């Protein structure tokens with residue numbers, strides 16, 4: 001479990017929490033919002049662990065009694081609110097686990113920390129029940145609402161919580177993390193980084209997804225053979241990928257990444273700028289055979305295919321049109 005300092009990026013939120021801890025100026029309710037995979041829960045846990053650590057340092061020591069309890073998931077003053085129904089956190093969940101529980105003093109710490117994951121699932125009644133606790137909390141109570149969508153909260157909840165929004169990371173930070181911490185090769189890390197759009201969790205998931213790897217291999221083989229394969233054979237490959245459960249839009253995005261490399265290489269002749277640097281020979285071949293306008297047309301054709309799929313145009317027809325655009329340009 002990382003401390004605040006070990007979290008990649010999110011400097012503003014980390015500094016905010018560290019300052020709050022240093023100045024003993026902790027609020028009673030926080031909302032941590034951002035896309036799933038951005039590290040909201042990691043942030044909530046790092047803050048809670050740091051706050052409870054007996055060392056009182058900015059970085060949790062990992063060795064004190066409190067840290068050890070926290071790391072084994074047995075800290076009596078950390079309450080992870082759970083819910084029976086998968087899609088809603090009801091008023092009873094909030095009453096039993098927060099409103100009533102908060103009356104009991106902390107067991108061993110200065111604080112009692114409630115972590116509500118998927119907090120947007122709280123019903124209106126549940127939020128109203130929680131409101132009373134947030135309005136008049138005991139001095140030791142801290143409520144962390146973790147959510148992908150803070151807009152679902154009542155204005156009364158929003159106005160009483162400090163909302164902290166996690167931001168997308170820079171590609172460079174994600175690429176480095178994948179290469180250094182997970183020992184993923186440069187090309188693979190580059191592809192996963194492009195797909196993750198600043199979301200480290202998503203990048204890590206992709207990097208370890210076998211389906212994604214298989215898709216990468218099959219589509220790369222197809223793109224390398226683009227001048228030698230017939231449209232029908234290529235269509236068969238795409239159908240096969242679709243049948244294996246991969247979202248064909250992901251597959252198209254992957255193809256776009258390839259052609260962006262072709263465009264980049266044609267413009268710069270610098271193979272160091274390529275994501276697919278290990279497929280340099282194929283990228284070079286396509287860059288030589290296609291014009292700038294042609295590559296633009298191919299990229300547009302891929303966007304068009306996605307629009308057609310969204311509009312439920314027949315799959316085979318949509319793919320054929322896209323493949324023809326690729327071959328003709």
Ligand SMILES: [Zn+2]
Nearest residue numbers: 053061064067
């Ligand atoms: Zn500690």
